[in-house]
Amino acid sequence: MHSPIALRRVSIAWKLTGFFFLFGVLLSYAAFLSFGRITTTIALRVGTSIAANAFSGIFTDRGESCVANLAGSPNERLVALEQRMPFLTSHEAFTGLSLYGRAPNGRWIRFFKGFDGFIDKALALPAEADALDTLSRRLVAIRLGMVHFVPRAVPAFLSLPPGADGTEWALGADVDATGIKDFIFDNGGETALFGFLLAALSLVLGRLFARRFTRPLIRLAGAADEYGRGVGPALFDGARRDEIGQLGRTLSGMAEEIERRRAETEARMATMEAMNRIDKAVLSTSSRSELLTRVAAIIDGTMKSDAVSIALRDDDRGGWSIGALSLADDKNPIQSAYQPFVPDGMLEPGLGERFSGYCEMPIRDTGRVIYSLAYDALSSEEGLLAASPLRADGRYLGALIVIVGREGSLSADERRTFTMLADQAAVALRSILEREAREDNFMGVIRSLSRAIDAKSRWTAGHSERVSESAVALGEALKLSADELDTLRTSATLHDVGKIGVGEAILDKPGKLTPEEYEHIKLHPEVGASMLEGIRSFEPVVPAVLHHHERWDGSGYPSGLVGEGIPLAARIIAVADVWDAIRDDRPYRKGYSLADAVTFMEEQSGRMFDPRLVEAFLAIGSKT
CATH class of the missing domain: 3.30.450 (Beta-Lactamase)
Structure with missing residues (x-):
């Protein structure tokens, strides 16, 4: 206390x-x-x-x-x-x-x-x-x-x-x-005077000698205090050849070691923070291009490099796909969609094999393709390229490449940071590849299900896939996000899944449906939604499947929603669904011509359809 x-x-x-x-x-x-x-x-x-x-x-x-x-x-x-x-x-x-x-x-x-x-x-x-x-x-x-x-x-x-x-x-x-x-x-x-003079002389000489002796100690103490409070550098005088000089040199060595360890700790913390940000990017990003672009930008900021590239190995095509490219110069932004393919034949002999392990080399020795890319990033012929392999579960996925505008090798700390970030980037790449594989399997199941539904009637064969393509094209024109487009694609593919409970007799009936038959077929949105809502992976698509027959003026079914109250994905699918239906032949009529179909869509704008969506759909050149 x-x-x-x-x-x-x-x-x-x-x-x-x-x-x-x-x-x-x-x-x-x-x-x-x-x-x-x-x-x-x-x-x-x-x-x-x-x-x-x-x-x-x-x-x-x-x-x-x-x-x-x-x-x-x-x-x-x-x-x-x-x-x-x-x-x-x-x-x-x-x-x-x-x-x-x-x-x-x-x-x-x-x-x-x-x-x-x-x-x-x-x-x-x-x-x-x-x-x-x-x-x-x-x-x-x-x-x-x-x-x-x-x-x-x-x-x-x-x-x-x-x-x-x-x-x-x-x-x-x-x-x-x-x-x-x-x-x-x-x-x-006389005795008192002598004693006083001797005491005074002792005091004066003692003060002089003490100040002379302690002055360098005071300077050392002041420098240590400033350094400890972080208001000054470690300026410890070590020029003296006595014990005080030795103390100054010792303090200087200690300060240098502290600074080295602090810089090392800060670098490791920055690396851990970058790895954490990469983990978060994996969780919050659905597309490969977006994820790799974000990972490249994170690594670029952490390494303080001039350019970062993630090159993915494509053995089937025999080359490298530039999955992401990040430049430190904001004047030369590289969009995430910029993913050129570099065949092995365009690289210097043996360069691709060197990328399978850690390597460093001057950019002037990398060959024409990489040298051109590095020159665009550096605007200089001097610089260093470093590459670290991307491996996951023993599988070689590609290489992480950084370019820095200086000669010489990376320091030990920089190499450690670089390889750790490469390992984390490989984990992120593996995650997105596994997600893509799951999505491919998922979409395969969906396509199989939609084909099974379409196969119930020869008149609706391929209908769901065509609606999906048209809906996604309209969604891209509306600049929906990648996640929204994925949900829209799945929703459009499964929009008629509820028809699995409708008999072929009704679906292929050449004449007009009776009121009872029409009421029965109107149940397919609710039947489809009830089929999907119990499956977690399909939960995002349920609203679009349930409401794709709602009308802009509120005359649709099953809920009679009006205008903006209808989910956007359902409104998009409604446009694509009706377009494919009127353009295709049915047992009770022939398909509309292109001109008649366009006229019909324009007439129903504001009635059946969202006017903004009709205008955008017709502007992109609808598929026949």
């Missing part, structure tokens, strides 16, 4: 400045300590020289016998020694003056003035003995420690001249370690 109080970010430069300042303060404290130690040691070294001269003058016999006999002698020699060293006896920092001696192979003994006027002795303490042992290597032994602000006395030892037999001598005194504290109190102004 985040705190409601947002903490202000502290710059690393100020952190480093603080570290430098703290280092300066500690350095000034260490300087005071060193000053105290050095001054004390110098004073003791000077005192050692004076003490050595005084000791030599008073103690002429400094051998082992002196160590043995000194205790119990009068204090005068120690008093005389003190008087010869006024720098110790007169300075309040030095107290507890003692003389130390050690015979060869003996132990250190401390000699001091006794209260009874005679010199006393005692064994040196272990700590004193350890310090005295170091005098063989130096003149002064002192242990001030690091605590200079707590009042205490620390021992100091001065080396004295030894005896002729090697007897060692030393002078000991207690030194007051509060000298630095006293120095600060006695020189408060």
